[in-house]
Amino acid sequence: MNPNILHKFCRETKHHLKTLFCLTFLGLLTGLPSDLKAQTAAFYFSEGMEQLRLGDAEGASEAFRLSLEQNEAQPEAWRHLGISLLQLEAFWEAAKAAEQGLVHQPGSLPLLALRAQSLYHIDPKLALPAYEEAAEAARRHPDPAAAGITPAQMEALLGMLYEEIAGIRYESGDREGASEALRKARTLNADRFNVHNNLAYILMEAGQYAQAFEALEEGLARFPDHPDLLLMQANILGEQGEAEASVQVLERLHRAEPQNVNISIAYGRALLFNNEAVKANEHFQQMLALHPEERRYYRTLIDINRMRSNFRGLHAVLERKVAQFPDDEALARELAESFLTISEFETAHQQFDSLSVLLSDAELARRAAHALLFGDHNEEAVSYYQEISTRFPQAAVLKREHTRVLLELDRPEQARAVFTQLPESEQTGLLLALISRTEPDEDSRNVWRSRAAQTAWAPLSDWYAMQERAAEGQIYSEPELSSLTNRLLRYYRDQQRMVSGQVEVMLEQQAQEHPMPPPLREADQLRFLTEALTGITAFVRKQTSAETAQAYFDALLSQWPDSPLLYEAYANWLERRNSPDAAITALRQAVQLGARGPEVHHRMGILFEQSGEYMEAALAYERALSEDSRYSAAYRSLIRLSERETDPALSLEQLADRWYARFQNNAGNDMLREYLIETLHKSGQTARAREVTRR
Template sequence: MPFSRATTRAALRGRSRSLVVVGDPSKRAKEQDLIQRMLATFIPAVLVAGCATAPEPGERLDALFQAAGGTGVQASEPLPDRAQAMYHVLVGQIAAERGDVAQAATEYLAAAKLAQQPSIAREATRYALASNDKTLSVTASQLWRESDPDNVQAQEAAFRVAVRARAYTTALEMARSFVAAQPESDVGEALRVVAGTLVRDNVAAEPAMAIMQPLVEAHADSAEAHYALGLVAMNVERWSLARASAQQASALRPGWSEAVLLEAGVLIKQQRVLEGIAVVEPLVRDGQAPDTRFALARLLLEANALDLAEIQLDQVLAEQADHPEARYARGLLALDRGNVDLAEQHFLALIEQPAQRFDAAYYLGRISEARGDLDAARGWYRRVAGGRHQSDALTRRAYLMAEGGHVDEARAYLQGLSRMNPGMQLQLLLVEADILLQSDQPEAALALYEQGLAEFPEEPDLLYGRSLAYEQLGQVDAAIADLRAMVEQDADDARALNALGYILTNHSQRYEEARGYIARALALRPNDPAVIDSMGWVEFRLGNLDAAAELLRRAYARLKDPEIAAHLGEVLWQMGEREEARQVWGTALSQHPEHGTLQETMTRLVP
């Protein structure tokens, strides 16, 4: 049951389709007549037939009216804009319902241009963002902003969309407009929204500064403005500017804890940890600011200064024993340190806390599972009725069923969950297929992956799972093809790179090619024991025994995995270190007596 430091740190962090009819009442009867005839003929005659390759709007409407008999409409007669807008909305709705968000965005945008109604422009923006079409997103969000100039949400959306599209000149214009639209009391918060967007989208230093600095210059007397600039500068590692901005914010608002914590964060991110703590210490010295001390602990956790974070968290709990966030973080840190008993104490103390009870129950389930108390684990998982780990708790219950020999029941349970929760369909299918793989049913798993790929083409998790099924079935070329497809989709997919290198190492003699893939994965995940193990194993195949032993020892120190133990023992055996090899194998075998790779290695090598 690995509880990673990444997990510890991560744990610390109405739609309208109505179309309002307005305008000259004398035109309304004719427009309503047109709309009614559209509704009567459109769905059976046009939408069911498909509209993805529909002709231009005028041609579509002409065809529509001809299908209705042409009564009251001449081909040369101009059609009311509102009637055309309604047509586009209907097309967009149907496209959205069949999952074609790009077509939905295009249709809603066409309707918005005709109707000039903010609600339609907002929908166009929403669908454009969902389609990941940057040009369409910018156009739609600009139209929403122009059709509703007093709507702050529209102004903010236009800015966010421009940033996402990397249209930074437009983004600066939109940011100015967004901030200017705020009442004076809300300007500081608006500047923080701008900064948060630049940080969240990880905008590079030059464009980020080009957007943020003019806004701050226009509000030089605002502590919030300098704080926002400090956030952005810290994100792009402009350390001097970030610290100076935090200090300026503190000067403009003495005693403001957020500004002080920002300065501390700048120092801690530069590994000047003790200096960072010293900056915050005056605020927490009297023991009356547990929330500020907790914020400092979070900064230390992010910097991987776990010993110092532990000290701060223990101090928070000494000052305020019922501080739930600090207790939760302390429980996670105890798990990270392998102190399961202490972690259990902290999570048990949270089980009645409204905000933490579900997460606490999940980790109590994991602790019980690690101890082999599966009945207790099931009980805790049943209590996870919400929170960030709800889906994980549901799937852990399925794994426990399968581990107890009830694979069919686990599958039925997962399929029932999928029917009740369509949004979890892919996740639950992956779990079901993984259970089949672990139960030595690769043919059934392969069929399930094929089913998933028919519905979710080129989904990386499905391709990866299918490659494992292919490998178990001995179809190595097919497995390699799936992994190559993953790498073609994302050249920085460390999981695919590592798996591709590992399968080439085990099933071919293309060791240099394999090493190249694993090296790329290792550059992306330098501390991942699985990747380190792969590199050690390919070095062994290349005959580099010293390098292999060093890598495999490092991997095994990070993760006591039986397959890593099998690899390390084999390298040590070939180096003549046979007593150490037997010791490594014996320890692993006592914990994993039925592990296939470990048993095969020992049978092959030990007389």
């Protein structure tokens, strides 16, 4: 015991000690040690209670310990020791005191409550069984009021503990456990709003809409006008396809709380999903007029237009938002990007360039260059890349893109000059392979290729070298050709997976709202590998015997049975071998494996024509147009086929009618318009031809 506390304790109780000494002496004389212990225990207990009353928890705990040393069979002493330890935040000791008390008075409601409270301060999860036991004891107690704790009080505490446990489980990702705890809390504290709200939210988040709706109905029975519950109810109705019912709930809410932005936004979205786009637009325009400073209205309109791919509408909202918040740099960037999406490339360039100067930002300057490329202002783009590379000398990406653009424009000397300004660590394998082809002498080419050979693009560089040596007369064996083809296919597969992964992440937003000009797209890298694979298979076809070529394709197809590119090459070889049926089979396999683009379907159409399957040919040409509605070769092939065939289903009249119906929904397709007019004239439908011409 602390000497100072003992001194204080003894000083304050001097007269009690005199009495104790007298009693001790009397006890010694009369030989009643047990009575003396009881009296000593009672004295210390009384002192402990007095110290608790005075707020001295430490002194109280010492007194209760002294009392229990005299007589440990005192449940009340153990309880009050626990209370004093709780005040001292000695929670484990308090819980142990409660346990000791329960040894002497099993089922004591105050001791059970003390143990539960002590454990709660250590860990709510540890306290849960203790609170459950205490609540059950309160329900069974013949006179809980006399014990100072009613069943209602214990159940309320237990219910709140279940809520806390639900929060812990939710944070750990245990949604099912959280909802189970909230259901138990609801049976105990049904008048607490948070129980209903949180249970419905967790169930809705888990996609358990029917259960969430039931939870909301129970909550709304007690809180019929609470906006949070009604808002969730409207969301669930919308998720379940009951858009009209969702609108009705939200309209009621919006009228009740017109200043609540969350409700207002939800109401506008519900109108949109209920195919009331005009009303939704009017609603948001009205809200913006009333609250032009509320950014969430602008962002919601932007998101809605993005979702509907209405980029002009998105742009209009951004312009309005920028006018309201002219100093928002991120918003200014977003507006500049939107000029690209609506094909106003010159304005986009000006916006990006101004921002890049204002903010000294290389990425914005890069986007300004992209705008020039999108607008086919290639000369200006070349000059601008030179300018911004000087302005931002550390931005290696500018020089890499500058090199790519110069290579696309067939300016090899300029491309090499820019590329050599890059540190070797910033020179990519693809550019090393491409630059190697621009060198006039073999030694220089080999220097670039030796470096490309150390990158993942080594197969492409090796193919370029093989082309050159074959042109000089070198003969390659089938194993050598197969080995290089395998390496090209492997790297093509890896690049395709990488590009596909990027597309999945950013297709809707990044690819549409932050577009890249064709020469600079990641997917464009596949073009070089495709050309290489097409080239090497053509090389095999020309330079080897039919038996060697067949063995080459058989071996590769057994290794790469899922390669559409390889099946296309095989079809090309079969076509040259005058085997149209086998070539069609190979092309069909390529399409099933994911071959895309109008060319594969157009080739299939030509092969069907060669086999006399004219209806199949027409269908293949139409599939080519479904891949690219501006693919001129398919239009010409269909017109040629219809002019030649006598089958009524393939007549020019049928073709003209089909294209005319398509034109009604796609009047902006100039290629369709041009060939439709030609077909209408050839089929004698001059009135329709004049009508289309005037549109």
